[in-house]
Amino acid sequence: MTRPSTPRRPNQQRVQRFTRKLLAWYARAARDLPWRKTRDPYRVLVSEVMLQQTQVSRVAEYYPRFLARFPTVARLARSTPRAVREAWDGLGYYARARNLHELAKQVARRHGSTLPDNPEELVKLPGVGRYTAGAVASFAYEKPVAAVDTNVARVIRRVFGNAERGMRNAELWRVASALVPKNGKRAWKFNQAMMELGALVCVARTPKCGECPVQQQCKTGRPSAT
Numbered sequence: 001m002t003r004p005s006t007p008r009r010p011n012q013q014r015v016q017r018f019t020r021k022l023l024a025w026y027a028r029a030a031r032d033l034p035w036r037k038t039r040d041p042y043r044v045l046v047s048e049v050m051l052q053q054t055q056v057s058r059v060a061e062y063y064p065r066f067l068a069r070f071p072t073v074a075r076l077a078r079s080t081p082r083a084v085r086e087a088w089d090g091l092g093y094y095a096r097a098r099n100l101h102e103l104a105k106q107v108a109r110r111h112g113s114t115l116p117d118n119p120e121e122l123v124k125l126p127g128v129g130r131y132t133a134g135a136v137a138s139f140a141y142e143k144p145v146a147a148v149d150t151n152v153a154r155v156i157r158r159v160f161g162n163a164e165r166g167m168r169n170a171e172l173w174r175v176a177s178a179l180v181p182k183n184g185k186r187a188w189k190f191n192q193a194m195m196e197l198g199a200l201v202c203v204a205r206t207p208k209c210g211e212c213p214v215q216q217q218c219k220t221g222r223p224s225a226t
C-alpha cells in the first residue's frame, strides 16, 4: 500500500534567509508599476483582472484610462455594458470585463461599494479565483495571506519543491501560506517580490540562476544556468 506523502514545511532558517535576500533584491530591482502605488481595493482589483491575461506593458497603458472613466466601484456599477466594453477594447478576453462589471454591481448592492477584505468573501465574487482573492487581500488590505499565481508557483516549486515527487496545488498553497510573513506590510512586499522574481529572474524557460538573489537557498538553481 502506498503511503500518502506528508506535506513538509520548509526549514525556518532557510525561509528566513530566503525572505531576507528576496526582499533586499526587491528593494533594488522592483519595477515602478502604477498599481504598486495604491492600496485602493478597487484599483488593485482592476489591475489584477487586467493582468490575468495581458502583458504588463499593455496593462500599464490601459489601466489609467479605464480608471479615469470608472474611478470607483459605484461608478462602474452604474455604467452600461456597452461603455464597459468600449473601455476594455484592446485588452481582449472580454469575459473579464463582463465579470468585473457584474462584480461591481454585486459589491455596490451587497457590500456598500467596498470590496471585502478577506479571501473567503472575495472569492465568492464573479471572476475572482483564489489567486486574485489573495492578491486583493494582500495588496489592498495588507493581510498576511498567500497569493499564488503562475510566477509564484514556479518559484516555490523550484526553490522548495522536490523534483521527484513534484508539488501538487494543495501543497503549493500550504507552503506559500507558511512562507508569507505574519506582518501585513512585510507580507505585501513578500508577495510582490515573489511575483517580480518569477517575472524577471526565475522565468519559465531559462531561469537566470546566475543573477538570482535566492540561488543559495534554491533546490534546483544552478549558477551557470544564465
Ligand code: SF4
Binding pocket: 155, 158, 159, 201, 202, 203, 207, 208, 209, 210, 212, 213, 214, 215, 216, 218, 219, 220, 221, 222
Ligand atoms: S536559482 Fe534559478 S531556479 Fe532557483 S529561484 Fe533562482 S532563478 Fe529560479
